[in-house]
Amino acid sequence: MVSALYGAVESGLIYAIMALGVYISFRILDFPDLTVDGSFVTGGAVTSVMIVGGSSPIVATLAGAFAGLLAGIITGLLHTKGNINPLLAGILMMIALYSINLRIMGQPNIPMLNETTLFTMISQTWTNLALDQVLIVPFKWLGIASYAPSTFYVIVSMMIIVLTVKKLLDFFLRTEAGITLRATGDNQSMVKSFSTNTNLYITLGMGLSNALVALSGALIVQFNGFADVNLGVGMIIIGLASVIIGEVLFGKDKIVRMTLAVILGSIVYRAIYALALRVDFLEASDMKLITALIVISALVLPNTLEKSKAKREFKKSQRRALNHNQEGGVQHASAK
Amino acid sequence: MLQLNNIYKTFYPNTPDERRALNNISQKLSPGDFVTIIGSNGAGKSTLLNMLAGTLLPDEGNVWIDGKDVTSWPEEKRAKLIGRVFQNPLMGTAPGMTIEENMMISLGRTQNRSLFSGITKKTRHQFREHLQTLEIGLENRLNSKVGLLSGGERQALSLLMATFTEPKILLLDEHTAALDPSKQELIIKLTKDLVEKQQLTTVMVTHQMEQAIELGNRLWMMDEGSIIFEANEEQKQDLTVPDLLNEFEKVRGKRMTSDKALLMK
Numbered sequence: 001m002v003s004a005l006y007g008a009v010e011s012g013l014i015y016a017i018m019a020l021g022v023y024i025s026f027r028i029l030d031f032p033d034l035t036v037d038g039s040f041v042t043g044g045a046v047t048s049v050m051i052v053g054g055s056s057p058i059v060a061t062l063a064g065a066f067a068g069l070l071a072g073i074i075t076g077l078l079h080t081k082g083n084i085n086p087l088l089a090g091i092l093m094m095i096a097l098y099s100i101n102l103r104i105m106g107q108p109n110i111p112m113l114n115e116t117t118l119f120t121m122i123s124q125t126w127t128n129l130a131l132d133q134v135l136i137v138p139f140k141w142l143g144i145a146s147y148a149p150s151t152f153y154v155i156v157s158m159m160i161i162v163l164t165v166k167k168l169l170d171f172f173l174r175t176e177a178g179i180t181l182r183a184t185g186d187n188q189s190m191v192k193s194f195s196t197n198t199n200l201y202i203t204l205g206m207g208l209s210n211a212l213v214a215l216s217g218a219l220i221v222q223f224n225g226f227a228d229v230n231l232g233v234g235m236i237i238i239g240l241a242s243v244i245i246g247e248v249l250f251g252k253d254k255i256v257r258m259t260l261a262v263i264l265g266s267i268v269y270r271a272i273y274a275l276a277l278r279v280d281f282l283e284a285s286d287m288k289l290i291t292a293l294i295v296i297s298a299l300v301l302p303n304t305l306e307k308s309k310a311k312r313e314f315k316k317s318q319r320r321a322l323n324h325n326q327e328g329g330v331q332h333a334s335a336k
Numbered sequence: 337m338l339q340l341n342n343i344y345k346t347f348y349p350n351t352p353d354e355r356r357a358l359n360n361i362s363q364k365l366s367p368g369d370f371v372t373i374i375g376s377n378g379a380g381k382s383t384l385l386n387m388l389a390g391t392l393l394p395d396e397g398n399v400w401i402d403g404k405d406v407t408s409w410p411e412e413k414r415a416k417l418i419g420r421v422f423q424n425p426l427m428g429t430a431p432g433m434t435i436e437e438n439m440m441i442s443l444g445r446t447q448n449r450s451l452f453s454g455i456t457k458k459t460r461h462q463f464r465e466h467l468q469t470l471e472i473g474l475e476n477r478l479n480s481k482v483g484l485l486s487g488g489e490r491q492a493l494s495l496l497m498a499t500f501t502e503p504k505i506l507l508l509d510e511h512t513a514a515l516d517p518s519k520q521e522l523i524i525k526l527t528k529d530l531v532e533k534q535q536l537t538t539v540m541v542t543h544q545m546e547q548a549i550e551l552g553n554r555l556w557m558m559d560e561g562s563i564i565f566e567a568n569e570e571q572k573q574d575l576t577v578p579d580l581l582n583e584f585e586k587v588r589g590k591r592m593t594s595d596k597a598l599l600m601k
């Protein structure tokens with residue numbers, strides 16, 4: 001049980017990078033981008049092929065992210081230059097990427113169990129430094145050593161990577177270019193009216209978004225030890241669920257808070273996933289349904305709550321008006 | 337500063353819906369000129385402004401701004417020369433961004449965006465000084481979301497954003513129409529101040545004849561795509577609302593069709 005939660009934190013952190021990408025397209029650019037299902041796999045495909053081919057895992061990971069950048073830029077161009085509606089542009093790119101990913105991989109599945117990946121590298125350094133022995137100490141003090149994870153290296157290294165990505169993103173979104181990107185998603189015609197090439201910003205924003213998604217994919221295949229061409233199915237909804245859970249539970253207006261919320265949202269999503277798998281009558285394959293339900297309720301509930309609140313208020317005010325009239329009537333009567 | 341040569345524009349040409357929106361418009365504005373445009377609904381006022389901004393291309397004729405033939409310039413490029421405020425206060429600002437971030441966007445007309453630095457202390461100080469001129473306290477709310485501002489405040493901000501980078505031409509299309517009377521007064525006062533201070537060449541559409549008479553040094557009256565009456569600085573001095581209504585009847589043989597125009601005396 002506890003170890004399942006550690007697993008959730010580990011994968012939650014890795015998927016958080018994908019969720020940050022989805023946050024850029026969905027929330028910042030207001031562009032519902034379905035490229036994600038494809039570009040996530042593209043990142044993993046490029047990375048796994050390069051690693052199997054003997055490249056350094058670091059180079060392979062960056063190359064995976066770069067492939068995602070290109071995919072996002074193409075989606076952006078389809079929309080801005082080709083005038084294709086955002087949803088359709090994303091779907092087209094997703095379908096196209098399915099074939100491209102298969103081409104890159106050459107087969108539907110690439111195992112990497114005996115390869116040197118980013119995680120085997122980190123693990124090795126970690127063992128050499130004997131850091132687990134240090135980190136276990138507080139658990140021992142508290143007498144809960146049996147609840148400690150078997151190793152901390154994934155959590156710590158991923159935390160460093162994810163927080164670095166977050167910091168860079170926070171910084172970028174507050175530069176002049178970043179402000180312009182956000183304003184483009186907020187009121188494009190206004191930004192345009194100040195002589196800004198908004199198409200360029202949308203295109204590059206989509207590139208950045210999918211670069212993050214692909215980076216996440218590149219890390220996941222190394223974490224799992226294999227790449228699979230179907231790894232990305234439903235990824236967009238998982239990303240969206242993470243963003244929404246994060247917003248609801250931890251969200252605040254400020255950018256730095258929002259990016260943090262998205263990361264936490266991703267971890268919470270993975271925790272829900274891990275718990276759902278423990279429930280007897282649920283199967284792993286039900287998770288897509290549960291994810292869809294999370295997103296649907298997050299989209300529908302706020303509206304419904306708002307409406308029922310407005311209704312209650314309306315009834316209240318009507319009752320008040322009624323009371324008021326009656327009182328008025330009484331007063332009139334007594335005045336007579 | 338601004339020159340329009342024989343501009344024609346027809347929507348849906350050669351169809352039953354054909355609509356001649358601009359019919360041979362030729363005009364010239366000198367630097368610092370401030371023209372107000374009145375006219376009934378559908379007269380072609382907004383179409384004319386869109387023509388200046390490059391949102392629409394003329395069927396015939398050309399547009400010169402600041403000594404350059406800009407007729408074929410795309411809207412984005414022309415925007416470097418043009419500041420614009422629309423009727424809808426929601427159009428001119430980004431609601432999810434803060435006041436200072438909105439101000440930063442308007443700097444785009446004059447400078448490129450940096451990838452490596454955000455809003456510096458110096459820029460922030462500049463913004464604050466400009467906002468102070470509005471005298472509605474926005475300078476103390478640099479980090480408030482613009483979506484939280486009232487319609488009047490948003491429109492004042494739009495106006496400032498359109499003007500403080502000193503565009504060659506300022507276009508105002510009924511930019512007070514969506515506001516309540518007290519806010520209208522504020523925006524009109526700000527318009528006057530900002531235009532005067534920077535000697536901006538300004539084109540303003542309004543439905544209120546009194547506003548049209550009070551503001552600016554020139555006046556055009558439009559109907560069915562033509563400028564049917566114009567007043568220069570001298571003639572404008574003793575122009576009255578009844579004069580304008582008479583003028584309209586004289587030229588067109590009919591009453592001004594805009595309900596709004598009548599309502600505004």
Ligand SMILES: Nc1ncnc2c1ncn2[C@@H]1O[C@H](COP(=O)(O)OP(=O)(O)OP(=O)(O)O)[C@@H](O)[C@H]1O
Nearest residue numbers: 347355356357375376377378379380381382383384
């Ligand atoms: N984009 C467009 N497509 C088709 N017809 C248009 C378009 N824009 C304007 N028109 C038509 O051109 C004519 C002039 O419209 P315009 O918007 O310039 O009038 P206006 O003087 O601004 O009127 P109002 O006082 O109502 O704002 C109208 O008949 C209008 O229906």
Ligand SMILES: [Mg+2]
Nearest residue numbers: 381382383509
């Ligand atoms: Mg109009």
